[in-house]
Amino acid sequence: MKSIMGGRAGISLLVVLLMPAALLLMAAKAPSAKAQTEATISGTVTAGGNPVEEWRVIAYGADGSIKGSDRTNASGRYVIGGLEAA
Incomplete structure (x- = not known):
């Protein structure tokens, strides 16, 4: 061409x-990008390497107030969502 x-x-x-x-x-x-306004924390609670079931995990704010909570499942996992992002 x-x-x-x-x-x-x-x-x-x-x-x-x-x-x-x-x-x-x-x-x-x-x-x-929109500012992130919500955050989630998650994890696993163990004792001696074994998952801990039915424990309450609490997220506290800087002022000491409770911001959210969850109970661990059979695998020791928890997820606390809807938290204010820092």
Whole structure:
């Protein structure tokens, strides 16, 4: 396939034509990330390497108030969600 302008002139014309499109794409602002407002903590409670079932795990705020809680399952796992992100 031959360029209308031939050789380097054809390449230069292509670069000149594509440059404005590239600049517009770079200038397009990416959507901003929303601030995370909720956090979740999770873990496993064990004693002697064995899971501890039916223990209450409590998340406290900096002011000492209870922010959330969960009971461990048969595997010792707990998940406390809906916490205020720091």
